[in-house]
Amino acid sequence: MPPENSDKELSVAAIRDGTVIDHIQNEATFKVADILNLDTGEEVVLVGMNLPGSKAGRKGLIKIDGRELTLEEVNKIALIAPRATVNIIKGYRVVEKRKVQLPEQVEGIVRCINPNCVTNKQSVTTRFDVLESSPPSLRCVYCERTVSGADIILK
Ligand SMILES: Nc1ncnc2c1ncn2[C@@H]1O[C@H](COP(=O)(O)OP(=O)(O)OP(=O)(O)O)[C@@H](O)[C@H]1O
Ligand SMILES: [Mg+2]
Ligand SMILES: [Zn+2]
Structure with missing residues (x-):
């Protein structure tokens, strides 16, 4: 049985088993949805934004029924929404x-913005050292270019 509804948000969007990504920086909400390829899956998905509740103002939230995230997906979310939380829901x-949380190195998920970097010339997997996690700042281990903010381009 679903728990008694404790607030309006839950009353419209309770899921039995799945994932709730909460405390997404409002502006990043649809980018997170994009990363997870939610448009091509079959799971029931609820996307909310401009929701009250974050200390930093409004927040975004995504609920995905019947799905858990991979580590790579969590790492990607950490790059664009470093304050997000991932809640696993079981039995409501x-x-x-x-x-x-970002690992010490990020491999294969970010493009280097230096056009002369070996990772853009040959088929070499990108690799960055994580200098800062919130907001994220990365340094390419091949060319040492540092990327942060809008320069962090996911592959
Ligand atoms: N069964 C469920 N179906 C859908 N969403 C749920 C369910 N249970 C909890 N949630 C949502 O998951 C998020 C985390 O739930 P929790 O009960 O831990 O809230 P919280 O105490 O406000 O957490 P936090 O401190 O991380 O904000 C909330 O956004 C809540 O609405
Ligand atoms: Mg909360
Ligand atoms: Zn590089």
């Missing part, structure tokens, strides 16, 4: 809550 309850 939050059974696990994690803040997204």
